[in-house]
Amino acid sequence: MSLAEPGTYLADLNDAQRDAVLTTEGPVLVIAGAGSGKTRVLTYRVAHLLAAVGVKPNEILAITFTNKAAGEMRERIEAAVGPRARAIWILTFHSACGRILRAEAERLGYKSNFTIYDQADQLRVVKQCLEELERDPKRFVPRGIHTQISNAKNQLIGPDEYASRVGSFYDQTVADVYALYQRRLFNSNAVDFDDLLMLTVEVLKRFPEAREKWEKSFRYVLVDEYQDTNHAQYTLLQLLTAKHRNLMVVGDPDQSVYGFRGADIRNILEFEKDYKDTRVIPLEQNYRSTNSILNAANEVISNNRDRMEKRLWSELGDGEPVRVLEVEDEHAEARFVAGEIALLLELGYSLSEMAVVYRTNAQSRVLEDVLVRQGVAYQVIGGPRFYERAEIKDALAYLQVLDNPFDAVSLTRIANRPKRGVGDTSLARLQALADGMGISLWEALGRAEEAGLATASLKAVTSFRNVMESLLATTQEMGVSEAIESVLERTGYIEALEAERTVEARGRLENLEEFVGVAREYEAANPQGNLSSFLQEISLFSAQDALRGEESGGMVTLMTLHNAKGLEFRAVFMLGMEEGIFPHSRSIEENDVEEERRLCYVGMTRAMERLTMLHATRRSLYGRSDMNLPSRFLDELPSEGVERERLRPTSWQNYGQTVSRSDYQAPPPRTDIPTLSTGDTVRHGTLGTGIVLRIEPDGVVTVRFEDGSERRLMLEYAPLERVS
Secondary structure, eight states, rough: OOOSHHHHHHTTTTHHHHHHHHHHHOEEEEEEOOTSSHHHHHHHHHHHHHHHOOOOOEEEEEEESHHHHHHHHHHHHHHHOOOGGGGGEEEEEHHHHHHHHHHHHHGTTOOOOOOOOHHHHHHHHHHHHHHTTOOOOTTHHHHHHHHHHHHHHHHTTHHHHHHHTTTSHHHHHHHHHHHHHHHHHHHHHEEEEEHHHHHHHHHHHOHHHHHHHHHOSSEEEESSGGOOOHHHHHHHHHHHHHHTOEEEEOOOGGGGOGGGOOOOOOHHHTTTHTTTTTTEEEEEEEEEOOOHHHHHHHHHTTSSSSSOOOOESSOOOOSSSSEEESSSSSSHHHHHHHOOOOOOOOHHHGGGEEEEEEEEEEGHHHHHHHHHHTTOOOOEESSGGGSSSSHHHHHHHHHHHHHTTOOOOHHHHHHHSSOOOOOOHHHHHHHHHHHHHHHHHHHHHHHHHGOOOOOOHHHHHHHHHHHHHHHHHHTSSOOOOHHHHHHHTTTTHHHHHHHHSSHHHHHHHHHHHHHHHHHHHHHHHHOOOOOOHHHHHHHHHHHHHHHTTTTOOOOOEEEEHHHTTTTTTTEEEOOOOBBTTBBHHHHHHHHHHHHHHHHHHHHTTTTEEEEEEEEEEEEEEEEEEOOOOHHHHHHHHHHHEEEEEETTTTOOTTTTOOEEETOOOOOOOSSSSSOOOOOOOOETTTTTEEEEEEEEETTTTEEEETTSSSSEEEESSSSEEEOO
C-alpha cells in the first residue's frame, strides 16, 4: 500500500470500506460481516488519519483483543507509513490500561512499579485467603472463587458492592475472599489482569484531571471486535472518548459468542443509543466464501432477534451446494468425514485446508480414533487431544494403579488429584522410604508412619491408601465402565470438579463422561475384555496418536466452534447438528439459543468452498446413548443451494453411497402412540423415567429425565410409555 496520494490506496477498497476509512470524525459503527475485510479497513483508516488528515501518531489509540492481532496491525501500518507508526498505541485493552495505570497508580495508593500477578499467582493468593478465613478448599475451590471475583471486576463491582448483593453462603464466602484478596494485592503493590481495567476506570472516574489528560491524548480511538467487549471495557471507552467523540468500533453482533466470558452484546447493539449521531456502515461483501455458503448462513442467523440487519454476498459465484447429511451414529459420522478427507486429497486439497468443528471437546474423541487408525495427521486447536487431556490422564492413571498397584509413575500422578493433602514433600519422603527398604511406593504407602510425615500428611496418605485398597477390592468384579465411575465418585474427583463452578470444569466433566462412554464401547465390542486389555488398547492408541502428532506437513484441524472464530478453510465439516448437542441442552434450558445460533453462523462462515453439516439419528456421548432430533438450525437452512442426504446404514464401507430422503426407508412409526399431558410421568426404553414438560403441535414432546437432562422426542418413534 502506497500512501503518496489518497486515491492510490482508496482504489483498493470497495464503496463501504472506503466510506469507513474516510469518515474520520464523530462516532462510527462498522458492522463487519465475516470475511468482509475489516482488518484492511482498520489499517487503512489509521494510515489515512496520518497521511491525509494530519493526525499525530501519539493521538491514535487502536485497540485489539489479542497481542497477535495488535502485532499484525502494527506491521501493516508501519509498512505503509514507516517508522512513525511505532508511536501509535496499537494495543490490547489490558496493555493499554497497564500503560495508563503505570502513570496514574499513585493516585490510588499504588506505586508505579506494581507487579501484575499471573493466573498462578492469583490462585495462590485466593488459596491463602481461604486458609486465613478457615474455609474448606474442597467446598470452595480456589479456581471457582477466583472466577466469581473476576466476573465481578469485569462488571466493575468492587468488594463492598459484591458483599451487599450476597444471596447464599457460597456468595458470602466469595465476598469475604474478594475483600481480603484485594487487601493482600494492595499491600503487595500488585494487581491482577482484571484490576488493570477496573482500576483504570476508577482513576478516570475519580480524578477529573487524569480523565482530561487521557481524553486529550487520544483524539482518535479505534476498537476491533467490539461485540466481544465487557462492561468494564465499554465504560473505559466511554470515559476516554467523551471529549472528542471520535470513536470508531468495528464488530459483528452476529459473531458475538463469548457471553460466557462476560462479553455483552448490548454494547454493540445499543451503540447508536449511546452515541446519537453515529454513522453506521455495514460491510456486506464477503471475500472468503461462495454464495451458497453465505446464503445458508444468512438464512440461519436471520432467525435471531438481537441483531443488526446485514446480508453477506460474494463475487466468488454460487459454488458447491451446502451438504446436510444424516448418518446412523457418531461412528458413521467419523468414518464419513475420514472418507471425505481422502476424497478431497484426491481433488487437490491439502490437509491444512480442511477443518472439523463441533460444539464440545468430547465430540472429537470418536473422530480422533478413526483418523489415527487411518493414518490421517490432525491437530486439535484450543486444547490437547482427547487422551492427552489432564482429566483423562488422571482417570487412566487411577485405572493403571488398580491394574498394577506397583506402577509408581501413575501412583505419584494421582496421589494428590484431586487435592487431598498429599504434597510433593510427602511423596518424596515415601519414595525415599521405599528406596531405602527396597520396596515399592505402593508398599511404602502402607508404612507411611515410618516416613516421618507430619500428622496431617500422615492422615491424608492413610486415607488415600484406604480408598485405593477399597477400590482394588470392589472393582475386581466390575466392568471397566463401572470401575471408572466408581473411581471418579469415590476418590472425590467428580465432586472436586463440580465444586469448582467454572466453564472449564464443566468441560472436564463432559470429557470424563465421554471416557466412560469409551469403556462402554470397549465392553460392547469385547465381551471377554478386562481392565488390563482395555488399558493396553488405550495405550497403543495413545502411542499411535503421539506418532501422528510428530509428522511434518499439513494436518486436518479439529476444534470447537468457539475456537474456530477468526479462521478460514476451504472445506469445513460441522459435526453433531442435533438438538441438545447443538444447540447445547444448557442453552435450551436457559433460553439462550440466540448465542448458539450465532455460534452456528460463525462455524458456517469459516468455510470458503465446501460446507458439510452432519447429524446422527443416534449418538453416544458422555456415556449415554440418545435418539436425537436434527438441530433446529438445519430446519432454518434455505431449500436453494442446500442438498440433504441420508447415508444408507447398511453401506458404511461405501461411505459415499447416498440416497435421497424419498428413497430412504425410514423406521416405521408406532401405532400405539401414548396420549400424554404436561406433568405426566413417562418411562423411556433407555433413558429411564421422566416428567413431560411440553407437548408441541407436531408431535414432539419435551421430557426431563431423572438425571436432570431434557430431551425433545418424537412421539411417533420414541419408546415412551405413560406411567400411571
